[in-house]
Amino acid sequence: MDEEIRIAVVGTGDVAMDHAAALTAPGPVRARIVAAADTDRARLDAFLAKHGAPAGYDDLDVLLYRARPDLVYLCTPPGLHRDQALACLRAGASVLVEKPPALSLREFDEIAGAASGPPWFATVFQHRFGRGQAALKSLAASGALGRPLLAVCHTTWFRDQSYFDVPWRGRWDTEGGGPTMGLGIHQMDMMLDLLGEWTEVQAVTRTQARRTETEDVSMAHVTFANGAVASVVNSSLSPRQESYLRYDFEYATVEVTHLYGYRDEDWRVTPAPGHDRVLTEWRAAMTGPQDAGAAHNSRSGHWAQFAKVLSGLREGTAPPVPLAESRRTLAMVAALYASGASGHPVKPSDVSPGTPFYDSMSGRRAASS
Numbered sequence: 001m002d003e004e005i006r007i008a009v010v011g012t013g014d015v016a017m018d019h020a021a022a023l024t025a026p027g028p029v030r031a032r033i034v035a036a037a038d039t040d041r042a043r044l045d046a047f048l049a050k051h052g053a054p055a056g057y058d059d060l061d062v063l064l065y066r067a068r069p070d071l072v073y074l075c076t077p078p079g080l081h082r083d084q085a086l087a088c089l090r091a092g093a094s095v096l097v098e099k100p101p102a103l104s105l106r107e108f109d110e111i112a113g114a115a116s117g118p119p120w121f122a123t124v125f126q127h128r129f130g131r132g133q134a135a136l137k138s139l140a141a142s143g144a145l146g147r148p149l150l151a152v153c154h155t156t157w158f159r160d161q162s163y164f165d166v167p168w169r170g171r172w173d174t175e176g177g178g179p180t181m182g183l184g185i186h187q188m189d190m191m192l193d194l195l196g197e198w199t200e201v202q203a204v205t206r207t208q209a210r211r212t213e214t215e216d217v218s219m220a221h222v223t224f225a226n227g228a229v230a231s232v233v234n235s236s237l238s239p240r241q242e243s244y245l246r247y248d249f250e251y252a253t254v255e256v257t258h259l260y261g262y263r264d265e266d267w268r269v270t271p272a273p274g275h276d277r278v279l280t281e282w283r284a285a286m287t288g289p290q291d292a293g294a295a296h297n298s299r300s301g302h303w304a305q306f307a308k309v310l311s312g313l314r315e316g317t318a319p320p321v322p323l324a325e326s327r328r329t330l331a332m333v334a335a336l337y338a339s340g341a342s343g344h345p346v347k348p349s350d351v352s353p354g355t356p357f358y359d360s361m362s363g364r365r366a367a368s369s
Contacts, residue, residue: 029307061087081097100123100330103173104358112327124305125190136247146249149227305320
């Protein structure tokens with residue numbers, strides 16, 4: 001790899017316009033956007049003008065052949081992720097993809113099979129990388145908080161009908177699901193990053209108010225291998241928007257309330273009676289030495305994760321988030337849909353290869369690729 005990491009951006013809509021600059025922000029690893037691709041020429045030209053990429057393409061294969069990027073940042077609709085990721089990986093380019101990484105577990109496993117690395121494949125789950133999440137994981141691992149007992153994981157956002165009227169949204173075959181897949185997946189990934197393996201999901205999914213093929217709200221009860229239980233709500237119908245996570249441990253309650261990204265001040269810790277020391281340990285964890293990403297920006301955001309991705313590429317190591325952990329989050333989404341459809345509790349084996357919800361979040365058998 002050259003001294004400077006060469007990046008291509010595929011899909012130049014709002015997500016790319018907002019977040020691509022984080023890939024080339026000053027940091028320990030130098031990177032440059034060398035190419036971008038989109039089928040919409042006006043959108044592509046606007047991106048090129050903003051980010052200074054020297055070459056624009058309407059064909060991914062041509063981009064890969066001519067630009068020879070080290071990393072491709074995929075910001076395209078979910079229905080395109082599998083084929084585009086496989087094309088990049090086969091061309092020797094690592095892939096960083098916006099959520100969800102694929103339409104189904106089957107598609108994800110196809111990608112993972114081509115990404116044993118290098119080249120690598122990583123999903124953007126940026127909320128794992130803010131300072132508050134790092135402090136919480138550290139204290140939980142040390143035993144300072146005691147056992148995790150109960151969690152609340154709510155993504156209550158608002159999307160009007162025009163959001164679902166975008167042709168690829170609200171369809172199983174192009175988006176893979178509704179707010180469970182496309183909105184709440186970030187908060188659910190944060191929860192799984194802390195609590196680990198889930199063992200059972202009991203869920204309800206509904207289409208309450210929007211004209212859409214998928215759900216517009218879901219609710220679930222989740223059981224974890226460590227004995228914790230969680231309440232999960234994903235909504236696109238909530239005028240007062242909020243992202244909220246709460247963890248009740250033996251010795252303290254830890255909460256964060258935000259919308260699209262948390263700051264240090266969005267976290268709250270309430271010690272149990274007789275355990276005021278937890279506050280001292282929390283403050284120390286939030287103010288002590290941090291890694292490069294968290295020190296740069298205590299708010300959860302793309303910069304911290306992207307910096308780690310670039311460092312991994314430079315060092316020849318797998319980037320965050322590990323494939324197994326990204327898959328674990330996608331599997332819980334599949335389990336939530338499976339339980340919502342059947343009305344019964346679902347275990348990991350119920351979304352394993354050979355089951356309907358392994359092939360598709362709708363439970364319909366996917367066409368073979």
